[in-house]
Amino acid sequence: MSYIAKLRSAGPVGNLKSTLEQIVKELGPNPMLGVSGGLDSQILIHSFASQAIPFEAAMLHLPGYNDGDLENLKVLEQKYNFKLTVIELDIHNSFGHDILTEYYETGVLPDYILYRHFVSKLPIDCNFVQGLSAPIVLKRNVDGKQKLFYVDSLNHPHRELNRVLSALPREGRIINLNDDPRYISSILHDSFYTAMMYSYDYLRGNRVEKNKVEMGDAELYHYFVRPILYANYWDDLIYSTKIDFLGNIDWPQDRYNYMQNSCYIDYNIFKKFLEKDNATLSIPDNSSRLCFSK
Numbered sequence: 001m002s003y004i005a006k007l008r009s010a011g012p013v014g015n016l017k018s019t020l021e022q023i024v025k026e027l028g029p030n031p032m033l034g035v036s037g038g039l040d041s042q043i044l045i046h047s048f049a050s051q052a053i054p055f056e057a058a059m060l061h062l063p064g065y066n067d068g069d070l071e072n073l074k075v076l077e078q079k080y081n082f083k084l085t086v087i088e089l090d091i092h093n094s095f096g097h098d099i100l101t102e103y104y105e106t107g108v109l110p111d112y113i114l115y116r117h118f119v120s121k122l123p124i125d126c127n128f129v130q131g132l133s134a135p136i137v138l139k140r141n142v143d144g145k146q147k148l149f150y151v152d153s154l155n156h157p158h159r160e161l162n163r164v165l166s167a168l169p170r171e172g173r174i175i176n177l178n179d180d181p182r183y184i185s186s187i188l189h190d191s192f193y194t195a196m197m198y199s200y201d202y203l204r205g206n207r208v209e210k211n212k213v214e215m216g217d218a219e220l221y222h223y224f225v226r227p228i229l230y231a232n233y234w235d236d237l238i239y240s241t242k243i244d245f246l247g248n249i250d251w252p253q254d255r256y257n258y259m260q261n262s263c264y265i266d267y268n269i270f271k272k273f274l275e276k277d278n279a280t281l282s283i284p285d286n287s288s289r290l291c292f293s294k
Helices: 016-025 039-049 067-080 094-106 110-120 157-166 181-188 191-198 200-205 218-231 267-274
Strands: 004-008 031-035 056-061 083-088 127-129 136-142 145-153 262-266 280-284
Touching: 004 262, 016 039, 016 181, 031 039, 039 067, 039 218, 056 067, 056 110, 067 083, 094 110, 110 157, 136 200, 136 218, 145 267, 181 267, 191 200, 191 218, 200 218, 262 267, 262 280
Parallel strands: 031 056, 031 127, 056 083
Antiparallel strands: 004 280, 136 145, 145 262
């Protein structure tokens, strides 16, 4: 059966900061935040701490790969006075071999298998909150005309990870904030994000390489716009150089396949849809019927 996107509108929303604070206020008791020490983790931590909402956090530490993230989190732990659980895993022994063996047998990417092991070591009754990721908007040539599309995909990394984690025997919930339409709307309607859409061709034409691979369109926001957008609302984040430590591990990586099980929706139409009250929209997979060229 082909994928069908089932979208919900957001209604009126505030800016990203106020929207995220409202969302986390509704999560209920016993949240355990999956954090890395990067910018997304910091704004999530800040959204809880600034409202005095009790929470704990957990980090996957791979010695030699994300030591800087651990140092950032230790600073944040002291600053905001929360309990940080650090789960250390060593992929340079038989454990790493077992991960690759499972990948070749099941097709589940090593990153997700690794993260499943991480979450499996946390208390089974905690409500685990996945980290934040940005909505995807891509510009593509359709029938000779350049158009911007919001992309809803079964292949979004946070959804694939959610499917893997949901298979764990747990009493607590796996919470994914990334599909909350209020979160999506607060980013797409932000003035900095809008400015990125106007300058999309410039950013794409001047993209750089990351890990010796040309940076994808979806990463333009992540590296060039997101830090400025966040700084507009949070003036005390740690802006250290962020290393994609999983990308430096020598095993198969996710390149975000949006050419199947994906729905492309006109960006401007989708923004107007998000503004409606209590509206829903179902769109079948249209990726195979659209002839995209970058």
